[in-house]
Amino acid sequence: MNRILLVLLICGIGFSACKKTNDSLVQYKAQAAIDDKIIADYLTANPGLNAKRIDTSGVFYIVKTGEEGSGNDLYTSSTQVTLSYTGRLLTTGAVFSETESNPVHPSYSLGSMIRGWQLGIPQIKKGGKIRLLIPSRYAYGPYPQAQIGLPANAVLDFSMQLYNVTN
Numbered sequence: 110m111n112r113i114l115l116v117l118l119i120c121g122i123g124f125s126a127c128k129k130t131n132d133s134l135v136q137y138k139a140q141a142a143i144d145d146k147i148i149a150d151y152l153t154a155n156p157g158l159n160a161k162r163i164d165t166s167g168v169f170y171i172v173k174t175g176e177e178g179s180g181n182d183l184y185t186s187s188t189q190v191t192l193s194y195t196g197r198l199l200t201t202g203a204v205f206s207e208t209e210s211n212p213v214h215p216s217y218s219l220g221s222m223i224r225g226w227q228l229g230i231p232q233i234k235k236g237g238k239i240r241l242l243i244p245s246r247y248a249y250g251p252y253p254q255a256q257i258g259l260p261a262n263a264v265l266d267f268s269m270q271l272y273n274v275t276n
Contacts, residue, residue, distance in 0.1 A: 140250075171242075176237055176239075182235060186218070186227075187220060189273075190273070
């Protein structure tokens, strides 16, 4: 009898876990649709941006002619990039982080950055300038970043200049 109860308990836990996973997937897809609409509406309202989508990610990038940079940079997860940036909430334009006014530009390992940066930065070369529109699923997702003033599911807008690339 105890074995039967144990089997029923394990099955019950397994079924409840499946439901939670399904709910999480539904929430993820719903938020992805919201993010994609925010970005699409922004691009519709600003048709001169000439934004390009990176694969099927939902991340868009904008590089003005002549601001692509130069060189044959190869990007891997261990590539070090030195850059300056200004990060804004796409919905309000509020700046949440910036390094452009700092005379010393920070360096980061590409593999340690948010996924939107990992996809976007390789679109330019050393010296290039780029603007990235990043849905929340490629940034911080449902996790608010209170220390920098980001709410959960924030759609981000980064303007960046790439100073150096080191492999």
